[in-house]
Amino acid sequence: MGGDLTRIVVTEEEIDARLAELAARIDEDYAGKELLLVGVLKGASIVMSDLIRHLRGDVSMDWMAVSSYGASTQSSGVVRILKDLDTEIADRHVLVVEDILDSGLTLSWLVDNLYSRGPASVEIMTLLRKPEAVKVEVDVKYLGFDIAPEFVVGYGLDYAERYRQLPFVAVLAPHVYGG
Template sequence: MAKSNMDQDILKVLYSEEQLKTRVQEMGDELYERLKGKNPLFLGVLKGSFIFMADIVRACQLKSDIEFIAVSSYQNATTSSGVVQITRDLQQDITGRDIVVIEDILDSGNTLYFLKNYFMTKGASSVTVVTLLDKPARRTKPIAADLAGFEVPDEFVVGYGLDYAQKYRNMPYIGVLKPEVYAN
């Protein structure tokens, strides 16, 4: 394992690199079974989903397209502002497409609730929500994942694409950030 000064900011590891790899492969197998015979568009929500997206697309082995959208509702805070802003929109027409939204974490639900409605108004045939982490304790919008990797407690998690103030994304595991790191 590489040396990292980021580890000192982690209270505890929730999911190891090996646990993530195993669960993502299981999820990829499930997506393959659900979507075989279709031509889905995997749509990653930047920036947090980029590692999970790469791994899940490889794991499911479907003939598919990929696309990215960037939205913001946190602005370097630890809780959502509740206002979702598109900072990078779709680059292709999604009319009639089966969309698989890939997200790092389903927390308040603000972002995914907004995006699911947005994609349907843009003409998507269907929208499947896939999230690595599900944090139901924080849900404020009526949305659930169609496929979730792990349910996490109401703690601030980082790693494997998830960040705090744009840092910690490159850790190979999911860990709980020490409160003193973000309390300032």
């Protein structure tokens, strides 16, 4: 992978420290309430695993897989549910856990879809946000880091199912993805 990455954007240590801070806020905000974390597969798997280890409150988790990218590096805006929740969310407090907020199209659609199921609340936690790339405003209650609109991989983020295992977030060299 040596020449595939141009630079590290967020280190492993920065990610861990920020997740600990966010978990403390989440624990405080949901004190006395049962919280359902909904991870968005596949990218959020690493974020969700590390976040839940920092949480001290009453939490459970479930997963959804949605896609608006297909084989592209940009969202098409057409969202498909590939895996739905196994858990009923009516009257439950739901925290959507995402790896990255890019255009906002998929996440906006997902939040609307979840609200249609009658939860007590729906909030969003995302590790990364690209403010300059956002096309649809999405209210993020728990934000890890704002980053530049570059193609990043690592810490769950991939290109062609590669690089997810990296313990940090790095910029992928354009020659790798044809950018």
